Amino acid sequence: xxxxxxxxxxxxxxxxxxxxxxxxxxxxxxxxxxxxxxxxxxxxxxxxxxxxxxxxxxxxxxxxxxxxxxxxxxxxxxxxxxxxxxxxxxxxxxxxxxxxxxxxxxxxxxxxxxxxxxxxxxxxxxxxxxxxxxxxxxxxxxxxxxxxxxxxxxxxxxxxxxxxxx
Amino acid sequence: xxxxxxxxxxxxxxxxxxxxxxxxxxxxxxxxxxxxxxxxxxxxxxxxxxxxxxxxxxxxxxxxxxxxxxxxxxxxxxxxxxxxxxxxxxxxxxxxxxxxxxxxxxxxxxxxxxxxxxxxxxxxxxxxxxxxxxxxxxxxxxxxxxxxxxxxxxxxxxxxxxxxxxxxxxxxxxxxxxxxxxxxxxxxxxxxxxxxxxxxxxxxxxxxxxxxxxxxxxxxxxxxxxxxxxxxxxxxxxxxxxxxxxxxxxxxxxxxxxxxxxxxxxxxxxxxxxxxxxxxxxxxxxxxxxxxxxxxxxxxxxxxxxxxxxxxxxxxxx
Numbered sequence: 001x002x003x004x005x006x007x008x009x010x011x012x013x014x015x016x017x018x019x020x021x022x023x024x025x026x027x028x029x030x031x032x033x034x035x036x037x038x039x040x041x042x043x044x045x046x047x048x049x050x051x052x053x054x055x056x057x058x059x060x061x062x063x064x065x066x067x068x069x070x071x072x073x074x075x076x077x078x079x080x081x082x083x084x085x086x087x088x089x090x091x092x093x094x095x096x097x098x099x100x101x102x103x104x105x106x107x108x109x110x111x112x113x114x115x116x117x118x119x120x121x122x123x124x125x126x127x128x129x130x131x132x133x134x135x136x137x138x139x140x141x142x143x144x145x146x147x148x149x150x151x152x153x154x155x156x157x158x159x160x161x162x163x164x165x166x
Numbered sequence: 167x168x169x170x171x172x173x174x175x176x177x178x179x180x181x182x183x184x185x186x187x188x189x190x191x192x193x194x195x196x197x198x199x200x201x202x203x204x205x206x207x208x209x210x211x212x213x214x215x216x217x218x219x220x221x222x223x224x225x226x227x228x229x230x231x232x233x234x235x236x237x238x239x240x241x242x243x244x245x246x247x248x249x250x251x252x253x254x255x256x257x258x259x260x261x262x263x264x265x266x267x268x269x270x271x272x273x274x275x276x277x278x279x280x281x282x283x284x285x286x287x288x289x290x291x292x293x294x295x296x297x298x299x300x301x302x303x304x305x306x307x308x309x310x311x312x313x314x315x316x317x318x319x320x321x322x323x324x325x326x327x328x329x330x331x332x333x334x335x336x337x338x339x340x341x342x343x344x345x346x347x348x349x350x351x352x353x354x355x356x357x358x359x360x361x362x363x364x365x366x367x368x369x370x371x372x373x374x375x376x377x378x379x380x381x382x383x384x385x386x387x388x389x390x391x392x393x394x395x396x397x398x399x400x401x402x403x404x405x406x407x408x409x410x411x412x413x414x415x416x417x418x419x420x421x422x423x424x425x426x427x428x429x430x431x432x433x434x435x436x437x438x439x440x441x442x443x444x445x446x447x448x449x450x451x452x453x454x455x456x457x458x459x460x461x462x463x464x465x466x467x468x469x470x471x472x473x474x475x476x477x478x479x480x481x482x483x484x
Contacts, residue, residue: 055202058214058477067178067481068216070195074202081210108211 006149006157009120009136010037014044016134017087017118024113025085027051030102031073033091033149036157037120041089052077054088059101081110091149093119093135096128121159123147171293178482181293181302182475184311185352193356197321199474200467206243207469216477217246220277224250225267226305227283232441232465233305233315237280240472246278268292276300278480286310301479303472309345314475315440316349318468320357322460323395325467326436330359336383336390336431338365339399339421339448342372346440347399355379365389367421369410386420386427393431396458398423398439401448414447424450428458436460 027049029038035053042051053076057069088102099117106112118134123141141147146162172188174180179192206212222241226234234250241248251271253259262270268279278301281289286308293302306312320330327333335354341347341364354362355378364375365383376382383389390396401417411417423437437449437458445451454461 058202058216063216063481067483068199068477072199072202074205076205104215108209108213110210 003147003159003161004137006037006120006136006159007040010040010157011044013037013118013120013134013136014041017041018045021045021047021049022085024083025049025087026079026081027087027089028077028102028106029053030088030090030098031055033120034089036149036151037091037118038089040157041118050079052079054102054105056098056101056105059105061097061101075105077106077109081106081112084110084112086112086115088115088117089119090117091120092147093117093122093132094125096126096130099130100128120149121147171290174482179475179478180482181289181304181479182313183289183293183302183304185313185316185349185356186311188352188356190356190358193317193320193353196317196471196474196478197324199478200317200321200470203243203470203473204467206473207466213243213245215245217241217244217277217480220244220246220480221275222246222248222278222280222476223271223276224248224305225253225271225279225281225283226251227253227281227288228306230282230305232468233282233312236465236468237303237305237314237472240469240476241278241280243469244473244477246476264288264291265295268296272297272300278303278476280305282306284308299483301482303475303479306345309343310348312345312349312440314468314472315346316353317475318464318471319346319350319397319438319440320353321467321471322438322464323436325463326460327394330354330357333359333395334361334363334393335359335395335397336363336365336393337380337397337399338386338389338423340370340401341366341375341399342370343402344399347397348378350397351378351380363389363393365421367411386423387430390423390427391430394435396423396431396435396437398437398443398449400440400442401444403444414444418447422446422448422450423453425452425456428453428456431458438464441465 027038029035055073055075057072116133119132120136122132122135122138144164146164148160150160151157172181172183224234238248280303282305288307289302289304304313337347362380363383364380439461443449
């Protein structure tokens with residue numbers, strides 16, 4: 001399958017997000033792919049919005065099944081969440097569980113005015129009543145397929161598809 | 167043996183009993199995870215839902231304020247339910263054995279035991295007998311180990327010094343009776359600290375201390391010369407009654423850390439102490455409260471380190 005170029009997808013996302021930016025907006029990228037997408041978006045939007053990064057390891061709903069992720073990174077929200085319009089950013093939207101965890105995390109910092117969600121790829125297969133507000137591309141993928149965003153040493157982004165061993 | 171007991175087959179931390187034999191990979195993972203927990207203390211809601219619904223039992227067969235309290239805070243910030251057992255008034259005093267106490271608490275659906283005991287090896291004994299879903303964290307056993315203290319000390323050193331590879335660290339005082347010193351030495355050598363010194367009179371050093379990979383000094387003048395980190399150990403009052411030492415005043419004169427002696431260390435050296443301090447015995451108040459002291463940050467970091475340990479062992483059975 002030919003995978004789309006993430007840079008073009010981010011261009012399109014930026015065009016759609018730009019008209020809806022408000023003064024009280026702030027961006028939150030989810031580790032690790034979501035942070036890359038956020039940084040690329042900020043570059044294109046050309047505005048210096050407050051932004052932070054989220055690691056949802058402490059909020060995952062599968063802790064009792066798979067334990068703690070071995071590489072937890074600190075979450076950092078260097079702005080007041082209270083009353084803020086938050087744009088949550090991730091690379092791939094799948095079951096929706098990551099987004100649920102991320103929202104719980106955000107609420108532990110304060111009560112935002114609103115949360116919207118931007119994703120690069122919506123791969124289908126959601127298990128929760130959540131849906132992105134901005135989507136780069138929609139794809140219909142099998143359960144055994146895995147799509148991820150990678151960054152090479154030069155900082156270039158690309159999408160990678162893997163077939164999980166049955 | 168304890169090594170196998172502490173790790174799962176796929177190398178995850180199952181119990182935390184001693185730092186002796188734990189690989190650098192695990193120590194670093196604990197410190198990194200703790201880094202993520204530090205910032206939670208600054209948030210609106212100082213809790214994460216990781217151990218929601220888990221029952222953590224604090225089993226302190228020996229007195230402790232700081233360690234027990236920070237374990238309790240750590241467990242509560244992980245959303246666990248915490249039960250503090252006052253062992254002095256418990257069934258142990260009526261003759262119940264340690265394993266019977268543990269079996270009864272397990273029957274009350276315990277998920278984790280945090281154990282402090284005067285006998286070396288008590289947490290190991292419990293770990294060998296608990297059900298597969300229960301984890302044990304050693305909060306200090308006899309003269310053997312105090313792994314979370316050792317880890318929070320490593321966290322503190324890494325926080326202020328950036329790493330371990332170019333450091334000279336002096337551990338000063340009663341190494342002989344100190345489980346804290348043992349845990350610190352194991353951790354420092356595992357994490358690649360090139361020069362660990364123990365500084366103490368002969369009577370307060372274990373006979374085989376050099377086999378742990380440390381440099382022995384019998385004077386403060388050579389012992390803390392040009393060091394980056396000074397760790398003062400508590401002189402336990404009961405030691406002064408025996409024949410190991412002349413008197414508290416005499417000890418202070420030779421081994422107490424004073425502003426004068428601080429000048430021997432590097433200008434940016436940090437001073438640590440596991441507490442509780444004997445001011446005017448092993449440490450002068452001007453040093454304890456001075457600009458080199460990181461003794462109170464140690465306590466704060468202790469919460470994040472204990473959160474990291476508890477969340478790692480609780481998730482290992484998965």
